Amino acid sequence: MTEAEALRPGRKRDASRDPAILDAAIEVLAETGYEGMTIDLVAARAKAGKATVYRRWASKNELVLEAVACLKTAGLDPDSLPDTGTLRGDLVAMIKPHSIQDAQRKMQVMGGLVSMLTRHPELVETAQEVIVEPRVRVTRFLLRRAIDRGEIRADVDVDTLALVSSSMAAHRTLIQRKPVDRAFLISIIDGVLLPAVGIVPETAEPAAAR
Numbered sequence: 294m295t296e297a298e299a300l301r302p303g304r305k306r307d308a309s310r311d312p313a314i315l316d317a318a319i320e321v322l323a324e325t326g327y328e329g330m331t332i333d334l335v336a337a338r339a340k341a342g343k344a345t346v347y348r349r350w351a352s353k354n355e356l357v358l359e360a361v362a363c364l365k366t367a368g369l370d371p372d373s374l375p376d377t378g379t380l381r382g383d384l385v386a387m388i389k390p391h392s393i394q395d396a397q398r399k400m401q402v403m404g405g406l407v408s409m410l411t412r413h414p415e416l417v418e419t420a421q422e423v424i425v426e427p428r429v430r431v432t433r434f435l436l437r438r439a440i441d442r443g444e445i446r447a448d449v450d451v452d453t454l455a456l457v458s459s460s461m462a463a464h465r466t467l468i469q470r471k472p473v474d475r476a477f478l479i480s481i482i483d484g485v486l487l488p489a490v491g492i493v494p495e496t497a498e499p500a501a502a503r
Contacts, residue, residue, distance in 0.1 A: 310339070310341060310345060310349075311349060313339045313340075313341070314335065314336075314339045314341060314345070314346055314349065314356075315356075315359065315360045315363050316339070316360075317335050317336075317338035317339035317341075318330075318335045318339075318356050318357065318360040319360050319361075319364065319398075319402055320338055321334045321335050321338055322357060322360070322402055322405040322406070323398060323401035323402045323404075323405050324401075324405075325405065326404070326405040326407075326408065327353075327357065327405055327406060327407075327408050327409040328408055330353060330357070330405070331353070332346050332347065332353060332356070335356065354409075354413065357406075357409065357416075358413075358415075358416060358419070361402070361406070361416065361419055361420060361423060361424075362419050362423065364399065364402070364423040364424065374387075374431065374434065374435070375387060376438075378442075379439075379444065380435060380436070380439040380444055380445065380487070380490070380492065381482060381483075381487060381492065381494055383435045383438070383439075384432075384435060384482045384486065385479065385482065387431065387435075388475050388478050388479070393473060393474065393475065393478070396428060396459075396462060396473065397462075397466055397472070397473050399423075399424045400424075400462060400463050400466040400467060400473070401466065401467075402424060403420060403424050403425075403463065403467070404466070404467045406420055425459055428458070428459050429455045429456055429459055430455075432454070432455040432458060432459075433451055433452065433455035436449065436451045436454060436455060436490070437451055439490070444492075445490040445491060445492065446490070446491060449489075449490050454486060454489055454490070457481065457485055457486060457489075458478065458481050458482075458486070461481055461485070462477075462478070462481075465477060482494075
């Protein structure tokens with residue numbers, strides 16, 4: 294009998310503990326990576342017994358799959374997105390403290406998943422959908438709206454440009470081990486995105502320290 298089987302008695306599952314355990318799993322994954330993550334660490338972070346975790350998920354793999362799938366995603370609701378009348382204004386208005394923190398946390402989670410993705414390709418689509426795509430989808434929408442109002446050319450490569458901010462933020466977080474702050478994001482907007490669509494920003498904020 295495996296340890297998981299021994300720790301999984303037949304009593305009814307209490308679903309009220311699930312969110313805390315899933316949140317703890319994400320936190321531990323972001324901090325330690327998949328290889329360093331253990332059920333003991335997750336249980337301790339969630340203030341739950343190891344048996345409580347194993348009653349819900351038979352393995353670390355199952356726990357990670359569900360935890361990533363349950364990450365909150367930013368919905369694309371056009372009515373909730375800023376409409377300042379300019380592409381730069383819209384992009385800058387999207388930079389809020391809570392959104393920066395959320396994006397950086399998700400990049401750390403993605404870093405924790407790297408070793409797992411090669412062995413479990415079924416996780417790639419889920420990680421793409423809940424970690425990468427929400428921010429890309431919003432940027433894509435803002436670029437297309439700028440095209441519709443005649444601010445930028447219709448032949449702009451929207452799909453490629455929508456990936457720029459997320460890709461550069463991931464590189465800064467995972468490779469350079471530097472924070473993704475407001476100044477860094479502004480530097481991408483003014484130094485990369487706007488020039489790529491033919492806009493010279495009239496008002497630029499200080500760039501991030503290199």
